[in-house]
Amino acid sequence: MTLSLPSALEKYSFEGIDFYLKRDDLISEDFSGNKARKLMWLLDHEVSGIKRIVSYGSAQSNAMYSLSVLAQMCGWEFHYYVDHVAGYLKAHPHGNYRYALQNGMQLHEAPLPDAFPSDTLLIEEGGRQKEAEYGVKMLAKELTEDLAGCDVAVFLPSGTGTTALFLQKHLPFPVFTTPCVGDAVYLKRQFGMLEEDCALHPTILEPPKKYHFGKLYREFFKIWIELKEKTGVTFDLLYDPLGWLVLLAYRERIGREICYIHQGGLQGNESMLKRYERKWKQS
Numbered sequence: 001m002t003l004s005l006p007s008a009l010e011k012y013s014f015e016g017i018d019f020y021l022k023r024d025d026l027i028s029e030d031f032s033g034n035k036a037r038k039l040m041w042l043l044d045h046e047v048s049g050i051k052r053i054v055s056y057g058s059a060q061s062n063a064m065y066s067l068s069v070l071a072q073m074c075g076w077e078f079h080y081y082v083d084h085v086a087g088y089l090k091a092h093p094h095g096n097y098r099y100a101l102q103n104g105m106q107l108h109e110a111p112l113p114d115a116f117p118s119d120t121l122l123i124e125e126g127g128r129q130k131e132a133e134y135g136v137k138m139l140a141k142e143l144t145e146d147l148a149g150c151d152v153a154v155f156l157p158s159g160t161g162t163t164a165l166f167l168q169k170h171l172p173f174p175v176f177t178t179p180c181v182g183d184a185v186y187l188k189r190q191f192g193m194l195e196e197d198c199a200l201h202p203t204i205l206e207p208p209k210k211y212h213f214g215k216l217y218r219e220f221f222k223i224w225i226e227l228k229e230k231t232g233v234t235f236d237l238l239y240d241p242l243g244w245l246v247l248l249a250y251r252e253r254i255g256r257e258i259c260y261i262h263q264g265g266l267q268g269n270e271s272m273l274k275r276y277e278r279k280w281k282q283s
């Protein structure tokens with residue numbers, strides 16, 4: 001697998017905002033976006049004596065898919081634990097779930113065991129762990145070189161907040177983010193688990209209203225389509241729509257040029273698009 005690194009930095013315009021776009025979605029077809037950055041430590045360091053990796057989370061997770069690619073590449077077993085797989089998904093496998101299974105993922109609909117054999121490496125849900133700093137620091141270095149001399153703020157939507165936190169730690173620019181999973185209090189707590197010094201935390205912008213992670217919203221789909229039409233770029237359907245709604249709502253407050261990080265996740269769009277289709281065919 002060849003990775004195109006450093007990833008491209010491009011310029012676009014949307015709703016009157018000129019912005020830079022860091023194309024981490026183009027790092028590779030299979031191993032891209034912030035999951036590639038967060039898991040880069042596994043690629044660049046010989047992890048000796050490992051026969052299998054274990055992780056857990058949702059059945060359509062982007063991190064799950066990326067881990068399946070990595071495990072296949074490295075010749076490791078990949079065991080993944082989920083609480084529950086929806087009947088529809090089992091009957092009609094699609095999206096990240098389908099492709100991870102095709103890559104040899106062994107799925108367990110069971111609680112994560114307490115202990116594993118010593119040749120097992122446990123990866124936290126969504127790749128939220130301190131080792132992720134290694135790859136995100138590389139992203140920060142690329143951005144620092146790309147944007148030298150610019151008066152810019154970096155923006156990206158957060159899940160666990162791991163990417164935003166390590167970016168802020170290594171960037172000379174302010175980093176703004178918004179919580180897509182949970183609220184600002186949850187995200188702050190996530191930051192605190194990785195870095196005690198609050199001065200090194202990104203700035204959290206609260207969404208204009210409460211959205212539930214993974215739910216379908218008309219305004220999400222609308223802005224996703226508009227972005228595609230006006231920029232030609234396909235964004236992800238889980239995080240980016242809220243990211244852009246927040247960015248548009250706070251553009252004055254940010255008050256600098258924006259660099260938006262495209263964090264990939266496009267293979268997850270397949271299942272989201274199916275859900276949007278099913279929902280609106282009915283109504």
Ligand SMILES: *Cc1c(COP(=O)(O)O)cnc(C)c1O
Nearest residue numbers: 062158159160161162163264265
């Ligand atoms: C995983 C993911 C995120 C969230 O990343 P965190 O480091 O957990 O905040 C954002 N966007 C996309 C497309 C992702 O796949």
